[in-house]
Amino acid sequence: MVQGDYVHAFYEQEAETLYIDSRLPVEFFVKYFRLDDDLPCIFSSIDHDPYVHEAISKYRGLRLIRQDPWECLISYMIATASNIPRIMKSIEKLSRLLGREIVDEIYAFPEISALAACCGEDLCDCSLGFRARRLIKAARMIESGELDLYGLYDMDYFQAKQQLMNIEGIGEKVADCILLFSYGKMEAFPVDTHVDRVIRNYYSDSFEGPYTKPKMAEWARSYFGHYCGYAQQYLFYQHRREGKLGS
DNA sequence: AGCCAGGCGGTCA
DNA sequence: TGACCGCATGGC
Numbered sequence: 001m002v003q004g005d006y007v008h009a010f011y012e013q014e015a016e017t018l019y020i021d022s023r024l025p026v027e028f029f030v031k032y033f034r035l036d037d038d039l040p041c042i043f044s045s046i047d048h049d050p051y052v053h054e055a056i057s058k059y060r061g062l063r064l065i066r067q068d069p070w071e072c073l074i075s076y077m078i079a080t081a082s083n084i085p086r087i088m089k090s091i092e093k094l095s096r097l098l099g100r101e102i103v104d105e106i107y108a109f110p111e112i113s114a115l116a117a118c119c120g121e122d123l124c125d126c127s128l129g130f131r132a133r134r135l136i137k138a139a140r141m142i143e144s145g146e147l148d149l150y151g152l153y154d155m156d157y158f159q160a161k162q163q164l165m166n167i168e169g170i171g172e173k174v175a176d177c178i179l180l181f182s183y184g185k186m187e188a189f190p191v192d193t194h195v196d197r198v199i200r201n202y203y204s205d206s207f208e209g210p211y212t213k214p215k216m217a218e219w220a221r222s223y224f225g226h227y228c229g230y231a232q233q234y235l236f237y238q239h240r241r242e243g244k245l246g247s
Numbered sequence: 248a249g250c251c252a253g254g255c256g257g258t259c260a
Numbered sequence: 261t262g263a264c265c266g267c268a269t270g271g272c
Contacts, residue, residue: 080254086270087253129268134255171255192253210261236253252271259264 006095007032009106016061023103033063034184046224046231051202055234062237064230069149069182070142071109076177077138077169078131086127093126115139134169141167157187172213180229189217189228194239 010021011029020029030036043056078094079087091109098110098118116139123132141147147167152160157179164175173190180188191199191213199207199216206223209215217228224231 076253079252081252081267082254082269083252083271085272089270127269129270130266131268169255173254177253190253194253212261240253250272252269255267257265260262 006099006102006106006108009103013061031066034066035063037064042227042230046227046234048224052224052231052235055238059234059237059241062233064184064233065181066184067182068109069152069178070112072178072182073138073149073164073167073170073174074109074115074135076174077135078128080131080169080174090126090128094123094128097123097126112139112143116143131169134167138167138169153183157185160185161188172217176217180232186227186229187221189220189232191216192236194236195232198235198239 010024012019018029018033020026047053047056074094075087075091078090082090092107094115095107095109098114099107100111102108115135118136118139120132120136123135126132128135142149147163152163155163160179160183161175164170164178165172170178173192176188176190179185180190189195196211196216199219200211203219203223207216207219209219220228220231
């Protein structure tokens with residue numbers, strides 16, 4: 001998930017146990033962390049080889065989230081060619097600058113209109129670099145109705161993806177993140193540098209064809225099945241935790 | 248100090 | 261398709 005999301009202030013997790021702040025209703029957490037998914041069923045469906053088996057065994061508390069599409073879209077546009085500490089700082093600064101204060105010193109993610117009303121220099125303290133202009137442009141496209149963000153729930157994976165990729169700064173990877181983490185489209189399989197390395201290093205035997213993002217995602221759908229998005233999360237997390245050996 | 252980042256959009260052969 | 265580049269800064 002994207003850290004810096006204000007939700008992090010309302011829960012703590014130890015392994016598979018979630019401690020929630022009673023200021024938010026239980027239903028919120030059930031929805032947000034997809035606690036209504038049938039995890040045992042999903043795990044067995046993607047458990048195709050020793051490598052992914054190790055990941056789903058060791059990191060069993062890891063979940064996909066169901067995040068608001070607007071927040072997810074902006075967050076992953078910010079993540080482009082950046083790193084996690086910096087991403088968290090940018091989102092935090094942006095929320096402090098434009099978001100409503102929810103409780104003491106905890107700020108909500110900015111509304112669409114707030115970002116759409118900005119000019120480039122308004123955001124100069126958020127260390128967004130070349131991303132700032134793109135974010136504002138995206139906000140204005142959504143605010144004007146040129147892109148109906150909340151209409152994408154009713155579209156299939158490929159239609160919705162095409163819509164998202166009309167936005168400057170949203171390509172294959174970012175679109176798949178939004179489709180997976182917000183819309184719950186399980187066909188999405190975001191291929192970033194880490195997942196790219198995992199496939200090249202551990203799945204080169206079963207993967208055929210050019211190492212392009214659409215091809216790797218297509219392979220993942222047929223290899224892991226419908227819940228390949230869960231496989232992506234576990235493979236990504238394992239690679240981040242256990243490092244870059246062999247990459 | 249200097250390379251590279253949970254990429255994207257463009258160009259070139 | 262694959263290999264490159266610029267983009268703007270910050271992290272390590």
